[in-house]
Structures are given as C-alpha cells and as structure tokens.
Amino acid sequence: xxxxxxxxxxxxxxxxxxxxxxxxxRLKALELQVxxxxxxxxxxxxxxxxxxxxxxxxxxxxxxxxxxxxxxxEHQERVxxxxxxxxxxxxxxxxxxxxxxxxxxxxxxxxxxxxxLHEDLGLLLPDMAVxxxxxxxxxxxxxxxxxxxxAQGDHEELRQAYREIARRFPQRVRLIDADGSARDVAQExxxxxxxxxxxxxxxxx
Numbered sequence: 001x002x003x004x005x006x007x008x009x010x011x012x013x014x015x016x017x018x019x020x021x022x023x024x025x026r027l028k029a030l031e032l033q034v035x036x037x038x039x040x041x042x043x044x045x046x047x048x049x050x051x052x053x054x055x056x057x058x059x060x061x062x063x064x065x066x067x068x069x070x071x072x073x074e075h076q077e078r079v080x081x082x083x084x085x086x087x088x089x090x091x092x093x094x095x096x097x098x099x100x101x102x103x104x105x106x107x108x109x110x111x112x113x114x115x116x117l118h119e120d121l122g123l124l125l126p127d128m129a130v131x132x133x134x135x136x137x138x139x140x141x142x143x144x145x146x147x148x149x150x151a152q153g154d155h156e157e158l159r160q161a162y163r164e165i166a167r168r169f170p171q172r173v174r175l176i177d178a179d180g181s182a183r184d185v186a187q188e189x190x191x192x193x194x195x196x197x198x199x200x201x202x203x204x205x
Contacts (some may be wrong), residue, residue: 003033003084004200005124006193007095014178015185019132020093022186023193027089030197035083040071040092043078061107065114068099072123080124089197095126097173098135099166105161106154111168125172127175128196130176130189131162 005204008023020036021095027034041050049071053064083090098103098117104111118125174192179186 001203002085002140003086003088003090004197005080005084005090005092005126005128006196007092007097007126007129008132008189009094009097009101010131010134010162011101011155013133013155014134015182016093016132018182019130019186020091021188022182023189024032026190027091027193027197030159032197033083033086033088035038035079035088035090037075037079037090039075039095039098040068042075042080042092043071044070045074046131061109064107065099065103065109069117069121069123072096072099074119076124092126095129096123097126097129097131097162097169099110100165101158101161104195105164106157111164125169127172127200128193129173130192131166131173131175131182132185133159133162134178135159 006023008020010016023093024034024036039046040053041047049067053067053071059067080090080092100111100114103109117123136159163175166173176185176187176188176192
C-alpha cells in the first residue's frame, strides 16, 4: 500500500528542525519505515539549487519560484515517490506549502497561480502538513544571519500567509501553537500526526 507524506511547515525560526527530530524518533518507535528529507535540498540537484536559492543573493519572485519548482520535481521523482511506493512514511522539512506561503502570498505571485502550476506539473501536496505558528521573537535571530530567502521575508506576513493556507486546506493542514516548550509543542504535533498515521494504518489492513 502507498506510504504517507507528512511535512513540517512555518515561518523561519519557529523550531521546525527540533520538532522534526522528535517526530521522526516517535514514528520510528512504531517500527515504521521513515524517510527524513527537506526542501530545498533533498537530492544532489536539490543541494545545488538550495545553494542558489539560499546563499546567492536576492532574485526575482518568478526566478525564485521556478528554482523551487525544479527542486520539488526532482525531489518528488528521486526521493518522495519511490519511498511512498515502498509504503514508507516520508517526513519533510518544508514542502509545496512553503512555496504557497512565500512566493504565492508573501511575494505576491498568487496562491491560485502556484496551486495551478503544481496541479499541471503533477507535483504532490503532503497528505498532511503541520504548521508551527509563533509570533516573532528577535532572540531567535541572534544565532545566525538569515539566508537570502529569510532576509526578504516579513515574519508576521508569513505567519498570516500560513494561517490563510490552513484555512484554504483544512483537510490537509494543521495549525499548531508553537509558542510553548519544545516538549509541549512536540506532544501537540504528535496528537495530530498520530491520528493521521492511525487512519493510514487502518487503510493498510
């Protein structure tokens, strides 16, 4: 049976990396085959595109969009689809919803346009995505300089963009209050993912 595709989403510095590690650990404890990946950068080509996107300065919104779509197409063909065909659970740090939020809403290209491009190109949406929602906290920006994409974004605008996406895709996107302890946030995420995993497992039986 086909596997399950899960993504962690949200504006920058909301704790996605920490929460992804915790989620993957819990899924593996269920003796599931888990594939951990990221966008951009989940393939060899994706690593080069990641360098261009995040470390080579600002670009036009359209050029940025096309680079993200190229990364996603390669990632889907090389990593996600093969894993789903094996029945694995794919957990990705970012997905199509990041493009919806950043390029579609925050950069102003239009959510409907980008959704239509994904549909026309056959690009997958995750079976479920967890969006970590948190107000801006300047202390989180002191550990490193923002990358090229982060530097162009406004945290509150991106936060509202993700909230709009959660309203637009209520069956697939779960909004989680991430303004708490890492342990509490992890438990809230797990409650949402656990329900989806149980429904998926029942479909396999």
